[in-house]
Amino acid sequence: MPLFEDTPEERAFRTALRKFIANEMTPYREEWEKNRAVPREVWKKLGKQGFLCAWLPEEYGGSGVDFRYSVILGQELIRGDAMGIGAPNHQDVATHYVYSYASDELKKRLLPKCASGDAIGCICMTEPNAGSDAAAIRSKAVRKGDHYILNGQKVFITNGMFADFMVVMCRVESSDVDPKKNYSLLCVEGESLKHVQRRQLEKMGRHATDTAEVFFDDCPVPAGNLLGKEGEGFKYTMHNLARERLELCIKSQSYAEECFKEALKYAKEREAFGKPIGNIEAVSFMLAEMATEVEIGDAFLHVCVEEFLKGDDITKKVSMAKAWIAEMANRVAYKAVQIHGGYGYMAEYRICRLYQDVRVMPIFGGTTEIMNVVIARQLGLKPIF
Numbered sequence: 001m002p003l004f005e006d007t008p009e010e011r012a013f014r015t016a017l018r019k020f021i022a023n024e025m026t027p028y029r030e031e032w033e034k035n036r037a038v039p040r041e042v043w044k045k046l047g048k049q050g051f052l053c054a055w056l057p058e059e060y061g062g063s064g065v066d067f068r069y070s071v072i073l074g075q076e077l078i079r080g081d082a083m084g085i086g087a088p089n090h091q092d093v094a095t096h097y098v099y100s101y102a103s104d105e106l107k108k109r110l111l112p113k114c115a116s117g118d119a120i121g122c123i124c125m126t127e128p129n130a131g132s133d134a135a136a137i138r139s140k141a142v143r144k145g146d147h148y149i150l151n152g153q154k155v156f157i158t159n160g161m162f163a164d165f166m167v168v169m170c171r172v173e174s175s176d177v178d179p180k181k182n183y184s185l186l187c188v189e190g191e192s193l194k195h196v197q198r199r200q201l202e203k204m205g206r207h208a209t210d211t212a213e214v215f216f217d218d219c220p221v222p223a224g225n226l227l228g229k230e231g232e233g234f235k236y237t238m239h240n241l242a243r244e245r246l247e248l249c250i251k252s253q254s255y256a257e258e259c260f261k262e263a264l265k266y267a268k269e270r271e272a273f274g275k276p277i278g279n280i281e282a283v284s285f286m287l288a289e290m291a292t293e294v295e296i297g298d299a300f301l302h303v304c305v306e307e308f309l310k311g312d313d314i315t316k317k318v319s320m321a322k323a324w325i326a327e328m329a330n331r332v333a334y335k336a337v338q339i340h341g342g343y344g345y346m347a348e349y350r351i352c353r354l355y356q357d358v359r360v361m362p363i364f365g366g367t368t369e370i371m372n373v374v375i376a377r378q379l380g381l382k383p384i385f
């Protein structure tokens with residue numbers, strides 16, 4: 001179910017990427033899941049082939065292509081059971097902040113490494129007491145001379161264990177801006193990382209992706225690593241939100257498609273009462289409903305990506321898509337396991353893993369409930385907390 005008719009260039013990118021994933025990633029999935037990590041070499045190989053941060057301008061090591069190539073990356077990683085690598089988070093979130101808001105010096109130093117896979121990035125927003133309520137963050141940076149001294153704790157950070165640069169939302173003290181509103185983004189990298197402690201977290205699924213709790217302990221960050229201006233942190237996250245949420249929609253949609261494919265294949269092969277279970281009315285209706293939902297998700301995602309590429313404000317639509325497609329993918333995954341019967345509960349079956357992996361989609365990057373708050377506000381309502 002292609003989201004777009006690929007152009008010849010996109011088709012070539014997709015074909016080469018699919019081949020790379022089939023040879024270099026899919027066969028190692030189990031090993032990486034056991035190790036709770038994707039080896040660094042794989043990031044570098046992806047980078048060397050031009051698959052990472054392809055959207056970056058050529059001067060920074062990219063190919064200057066548009067967001068469709070990020071769509072292709074997200075789709076192919078899930079199709080090839082290789083989403084263990086936190087590449088979308090690295091390229092479309094962390095790297096995008098550096099590209100959009102870092103100083104020229106930092107951009108020149110860091111971005112080519114982002115594209116080559118030599119530097120892995122993560123985004124540190126969530127704290128133990130501040131997830132949906134992002135404004136409740138407590139991480140604090142105090143300006144001392146030509147450095148900020150950062151203290152705080154972040155949690156659930158994708159790529160957090162191995163990240164070479166961390167885009168960190170914090171409050172900054174001692175500036176002209178009201179400290180209560182002074183949310184700012186710092187890029188923590190290089191020597192600063194010596195003052196960062198990390199702890200790997202165990203999860204329900206997505207075992208090859210490292211997810212960490214991160215502690216900043218009197219961590220000195222050069223003032224030049226402030227992204228943009230002090231006090232503008234939330235404004236920047238608002239600007240990047242559409243891209244980030246689209247990236248999550250692509251994952252959810254691809255999970256839904258894979259779950260459906262697995263269920264359809266199984267329903268044609270598995271026999272009960274002397275016929276394929278797919279020919280039993282109840283099962284065929286489940287598959288019909290799943291196929292319909294997957295098509296609707298694909299069409300809606302298509303609209304969102306097209307409008308995003310045109311530069312339209314897609315705040316409302318992308319929030320709808322993030323919420324609906326993530327929930328739909330979970331409905332489809334649930335039914336797909338049901339169609340597999342007991343085998344669906346066995347770890348050696350792909351559907352079992354997809355079911356575990358997809359569960360997080362309505363949670364991270366803004367929960368379904370928070371998406372509904374955004375949509376309600378866009379409708380002119382004032383949801384009460």
Ligand SMILES: Cc1cc2nc3c(=O)[nH]c(=O)nc-3n(C[C@H](O)[C@H](O)[C@H](O)COP(=O)(O)OP(=O)(O)OC[C@H]3O[C@@H](n4cnc5c(N)ncnc54)[C@H](O)[C@@H]3O)c2cc1C
Pocket residue numbers: 089122123124125126128130131132133155156157158159203211360363364365366367368369370373385
């Ligand atoms: C695997 C994984 C990877 C992640 N990666 C990252 C990352 O790389 N960087 C990062 O910064 N964060 C990351 N996160 C954090 C993620 O974005 C948060 O978990 C998410 O935003 C929800 O925050 P919370 O967990 O604190 O839940 P809470 O905010 O405590 O919410 C708990 C429940 O209350 C509901 N709720 C809260 N407020 C409202 C409201 N106003 N109206 C209605 N319902 C409400 C929520 O919808 C939810 O159901 C990751 C999380 C996971 C699980």
